[in-house]
Structure formats: C-alpha cells, structure tokens
Amino acid sequence: MTLIKHASTFILTAFALIVIAGSPALAQKAPEFSNDLMMDNKTxxxxxxxxxxxxSVNGVNPLMWEVQGYAGKDLNxxxxxxxxxxxxxxxxAEMEFQGLYSRAIGPYFDVQTGVRYDLAYEGNGNNSRALAVLGLQGMAPYFFHVDGGMFISEDGDISASLEAEYDLLFTQRLIGQPIFETSIAVQEVPEWGVGSGVNDVGLGFRLRYELxxxxxxxIGINWERKLGETADMARARGGHVSNLSLLGGVRMWF
Known part of the structure; x- marks a missing residue:
C-alpha cells in the first residue's frame, strides 16, 4: 500500500508540474517593453x-539632375x-532645393510642407526666390508614382507642378519608365519666364538596366513643350518653345 501511495503521489506531482510548465503565462516571459519593438519607431x-x-538637345547639351531623400520614421x-x-x-543654370516635413496620411501617401529655394544664373547675373510648399507624394492606384506640389512665392505668386511615372518590368533587371510632367501658374512672373495658365508639358521614357x-x-528620350504665355515669353527672348532630346544617365540609391 505504501508503494502504491508513493507512486500515486509521484504521478500527481509530475502531472501538476507538466500543467504548470505548459501554462502560457509561465512558458515564456514577455520581453520588457521598448520603443525599439515598435516598427514605426525605427529611423x-x-x-x-x-x-x-x-x-543632347539644340546644341546646348544640358546636364540634368533630380535627387531626393529622407530621414525619419514611418509617420514623420x-x-x-x-x-x-x-x-x-x-x-x-537653373536649380531648385526643397526642405520638407512629411507626414503619412495613409499606407501610400504622404502630405508634405516646407520651403523651396530657386536659383538661376546666366553669365554674371543671377536670380533667386523663396517659396512655401504644400505637396503630396506617394503611389496612386495601379502603381503610379506621383509627386505634386503647390507653391506660394514671397511675392504671393501661386503655382503648382505634377510629376507622374510608372515602372514597366520587361525583366527583373530591365525596366522602362514613362514619365509625365506639367506645371501651372496663377500669375505671370516675367523675370522667371513664367506666364499664367498651363506653363509646359513634358513626356519622357527611360530604359534602365539594374546592374x-x-x-x-x-538611356531614353524626352520631349518638352512650353505653352501659352510661357511659350510667348520664350519666343520673345529667342529661346526654344519645344525640345526633343536623346539622353543617357544613371539612377542610383543608398
């Protein structure tokens, strides 16, 4: 009887240990809370x-760049x-710089606000201006990359621009990219060669190979056309209203 009693006690004790060890509350200890565990807190x-x-266009053969980047978390x-x-x-040369605060308003779009600074020089003279920016950037339905903004200059002139592009994957490394660009202005700004209304339209196609x-x-091709009052100003200055160019370059990111 004593042997049976000891065996029963051993079995009950072993069963209790198994039940306790299998309890979710004790099987593993939850890690200490840290902001690093939150994915939207990563920088x-x-x-x-x-x-x-x-x-290669009209003998002037410009060098052109478009660079952008960010630092921050998922939301900000x-x-x-x-x-x-x-x-x-x-x-x-003509160049533009923007510094923007960006806030995610959904899975695919960010609203952006900040400042823009334009600088243009010709010969020994130069011209510059500052503008406030309100923009929207992200991916529209069907995977169109969209970047648009509204601008208000220090003199109160209002303008806007839009760029949309799409990646066509011929293979995993050979990718075609059609691009559409346009800009409009509410007031004319003669010192910048900008008329009121739709200023210009651009269409391009670039074929890249990702080494x-x-x-x-x-490599690619690009067509640009000034419109309306902007075209009239270009003609008055002896400039070109329409340009068709072949191009070659490199796309890289870090």
Missing part, C-alpha cells in the same frame, strides 16, 4: 538620384529634394 535614411543625365520624416539643369556650352538594385544606367 530610416534614404537617398536616391532618380536622374543624373546628359541630354524630413525630406530633401533638388532638381535642375546646367548648360554645358554656356554659363547658365545592382542600387545602380542602374539608362
């Missing part, structure tokens, strides 16, 4: 040269953007 840094290219970021072009045959995901040389 990201990203920089991309979307376009670094040479264009600081964005830097710059684009412009410099002529290789003349001492002339690595971070580095892709490309």
């Amino acid at each position: 990201y840094v990203y920089l991309i040269a979307e376009k670094l290219e040479y264009r 970021k600081f964005w830097f953007k710059s684009h412009g072009e410099a002529l290789t045959t003349e001492n002339e 690595q995901r971070e580095f892709a040389p490309y």
Whole structure:
C-alpha cells in the first residue's frame, strides 16, 4: 500500500508540474517593453538620384539632375529634394532645393510642407526666390508614382507642378519608365519666364538596366513643350518653345 501511495503521489506531482510548465503565462516571459519593438519607431535614411543625365538637345547639351531623400520614421520624416539643369556650352543654370516635413496620411501617401529655394544664373547675373510648399507624394492606384506640389512665392505668386511615372518590368533587371510632367501658374512672373495658365508639358521614357538594385544606367528620350504665355515669353527672348532630346544617365540609391 505504501508503494502504491508513493507512486500515486509521484504521478500527481509530475502531472501538476507538466500543467504548470505548459501554462502560457509561465512558458515564456514577455520581453520588457521598448520603443525599439515598435516598427514605426525605427529611423530610416534614404537617398536616391532618380536622374543624373546628359541630354543632347539644340546644341546646348544640358546636364540634368533630380535627387531626393529622407530621414525619419514611418509617420514623420524630413525630406530633401533638388532638381535642375546646367548648360554645358554656356554659363547658365537653373536649380531648385526643397526642405520638407512629411507626414503619412495613409499606407501610400504622404502630405508634405516646407520651403523651396530657386536659383538661376546666366553669365554674371543671377536670380533667386523663396517659396512655401504644400505637396503630396506617394503611389496612386495601379502603381503610379506621383509627386505634386503647390507653391506660394514671397511675392504671393501661386503655382503648382505634377510629376507622374510608372515602372514597366520587361525583366527583373530591365525596366522602362514613362514619365509625365506639367506645371501651372496663377500669375505671370516675367523675370522667371513664367506666364499664367498651363506653363509646359513634358513626356519622357527611360530604359534602365539594374546592374545592382542600387545602380542602374539608362538611356531614353524626352520631349518638352512650353505653352501659352510661357511659350510667348520664350519666343520673345529667342529661346526654344519645344525640345526633343536623346539622353543617357544613371539612377542610383543608398
């Protein structure tokens, strides 16, 4: 009887230990809370040269760039953007810089606000202006990348721009990219060659080959056309209203 009693006690004790050890509350201890466990609290840094290219157009052959990047978390970021072009045959260039606070308003779009600074020089003279920015950037349905903004200059002039592009994957490394660009202005700004209404429209196509995901040389074609009062101002200055150019460049990101 004593042996049976001891055996029963051993079995009950072993069963109790198994039940306790299998309890979810004791099987594993939850880690101490840390903000690092929250994915939207991680800081990201990203920089991309979307376009670094040479264009063959009307003998002036400009170098053109479009660079942007950000630092921040999923919801809140600081964005830097710059684009412009410099002529290789003349001492002339136009460039734009933006510093923006960006806030995610959904899975695919960020609203952005900040400042923009424009600088243009020709010969020994230069011109500059500052503008306030309100923009929207992200991915529209069917995977169109959209970047648009409204601008108010220090003189109260209002304008807006829109760029949309799409990636066509011919293979995993060979990718075509059609691009559409346009801009409008409420007031004319003669010193910047801008008329009221729709200023211009641009269509382009770039074919890149990703040697690595971070580095892709490309070739392409680009067409630009000034419209309305902006075209009239270009004609009055002896400039070109429409340009068709072949181009080559590199796209890279970090």
